[in-house]
Amino acid sequence: MASDTARPPWRGPFLLTLPALAVLLLVMAVPLGVIVLRSFTDPAPGVGNYVWFFDTPVNLTVLARTFKISFWVTLCCVVVAYPYAFAMSVAGPRLRLLLILCVLVPFWVSGVVRTLAWVILLQDSGVINKGLVWLGFDKVKLIRTQLGVTIGMTQVLLPFMIMPLYAVMRGIDLRLLQAARSLGAHPVKTFFQIYLPLSLPGVFAGATIVFILALGFYITPLLLGGPQSTMLSTLIQQQVLSLLNWGRGGAMGVVLLVATFGFLAVASPFMRQKYKISGGGR
C-alpha cells in the first residue's frame, strides 16, 4: 500500500512505550499470571477451585449481587452526573471552576475517609436518620444495607462519571439546538433527538468506567455493608487473607475478570461511533 511508505519507522515510537510496558509487565501481567496459575494448581492441579466456586451457592449469590449493586451504582451515577455535567458545560468560567472543584475536592480526599464520613451520616443514630425523625418520619435502615452501599459507592465513583460526560458535553455545539428549533422541533424534542444522542458517548464512557470500578470495589462495601451486601472482593479478601486459600481466591478473581471482559464485549458495540463531532468551534 502506498500509505505504508509515508509512515514513520515503527521502532522509534515503540521504543518510547518500553518503560510503561516494563512496569505493566512487572506489576500487572506477572502477578495476574501467578493468580491464574495458582487458581489451577493450588492446592492441587486441575479445575477444582472453579468447581468449588460454581458449586458453592453463596459465591454465585455474591457474584450476582456484585453485578446488581454495580448496575444500580452506575445508574445512580448517570442520573446524578448528567444534569451536573450539563450545568458545568454551559456555566460561565467562574461557576464552572466552582463546579469542577466541588467534584475534585472530594476526589482528592481518600476513599477510606469519605466512606467513614458516610458511616457517620448513614448509621442508625446518624445525621440522616436524626433528620428524618425530626421531620416526623420513621427511621430508615441505611448502614449495612445494599441501599447504604449503593449511596456510598455512587458518591465515591461520581467523578468518574462526571468528567467523561463533561468532556463530551463541552464539545457539543449548542447552536445545533437553535438549528433544530428553527426546523420546527419543540425544545423537549431537541433534547431527546439532538443533545442526548450527541452526549451518549460520554454516558457510555463514564458508565463503563464506573461499572468496572464498582465490580471490584472493596473498602466502601466493607465499611458500609453488612452480610446481606457483601461483594465479591470481600469474599476474595477472606479467602486469601483469612483462610490463606490462594487458589480459591485466585479462581474468584479470574471469574470476576472474565465476567468484566464479558460485559465489555457486550457493551462495546454500543459505544462505537459512526460519526465524528466536527465543525462549529467555540
Added chain:
Amino acid sequence: MTLASKGAAIDIRGVSKFYGNFTALDDVSLRVEPGEFMSFLGPSGSGKTTTLNLIAGFTDLSTGEIRLGERSIGHVPAHKRNIGVVFQHYALFPHMTVAANVAYPLKQRGMGKAERAQAVEASLRKVQLESFAHRYPSELSGGQQQRVALARAMVFNPSLLLMDEPLGALDKKLREVLQLEIKRIHRELGSTFVYVTHDQEEALVLSDRIAVFNKGRIEQVGTGHELYTAPQTLFVGQFIGESSVLRGPHRSAGDETALTLGGATLTVPGAAKGEGPQVILLRPEAATVQAPGTGPRDGRTNVVAGTVREMLYLGSAMKYEVALAGGGHVIARTATQESPFAIGSPVEVAWNPKDSTLLADDGSTAAL
C-alpha cells in the same frame, strides 16, 4: 400535506433589543417585500445578526412588533415560526446522515416516509448533492456542508429563509460559486430571503435591496445602485464601495454648497445637510488625474492640486492615490495610460460636481 412556497413579507416595526443597559437594536423599522432578496449589511456589532435572531425567534423582543405575512410572530416560539435558517457554522447534526438532516424538519411536521424521501431527494438535487445522501456531515467539505444546510432549510418550503453569514467560513472561490447558487435557488423558490453579511461586495452581488446597519440602527435601505450613487450618510458612503472624503469649511448658497480645501473651492450640488460640518464624498471613477494646468478651467469642474503618492496597476485600470496640497487625499481610478504619472509627480485631480455627494460629517472613517 401541502406547503406554501410563495414568499411572505416581513414587517419590522419599532423593534428594540436591550441587554441590561446595552442597546443592541434601537427602534428599527423595516419592510421586506414578498419574494425579495434583502441583505443586512454592517460591521460586527451593528445589530444585523440581532435583527436576524429576533426574526428567527432565537432572542426575545424588548419592544416593537414583527409580522411575517399576516401573522404577528414577535412572541411565537422559534419552532412554530416556520422560517428556514442557514447558519455560518452549518449547524448540521453530526450524528445524522445528510438525508436524515434534510428530512429532520419534515419529520417534525409529521410528513409520511415516502413523501419525505421524495422531498429530501428533490431538495438535495437543488444543491447538487443527491449522491451524498448517506454520508455523514464530517465526511463532507465545508462548501458541501453548507449546501446540505441550505437544502435542509428550504426542504419544508418556508416562506422566509434567513441566512447568517452562510459563506463566512469558506474561501473566496467557493464563496463566489455558492453566491451564484444561492441566487439561483432564490429565483427558483420564490421565498423571501434575508441575508446577513459584513461583506459589501457579497451584498451587492446577491441582493435586490440592502439595509445598512450601524450601531444598532438602520442607516439606509436601498438597492445597491442607490446606496452607491446616493448614500444618505457618510457611513453608508464609506461602507459601500471605495471613496474619498474631503473635509473643509463650507458655505451654502441656494441649491449649491462650496467647500474650501487648501486654496481650492469645491462645489457640490445640494444644500448643507444639517448644522454640523460637511464633507464631499467622491468615487474613484469620477475623479480624473491630469498634468497641472491641462484641464478645462470653466469654473464648473472642481480642480484640486496634489502629488501622486501611490500608483497601482490593475490590468484594465490604474489607481492613483493623490495627496492633496490642502490636506487629505483622493483616490482616482482611470483607464490604463500609456505613460502614467510617476510617484511624486505634481498633478491635478478634477471631477464634475454632479459626480460627488455632499454629506453631513458623522465622524465615521473608512471601513477597512
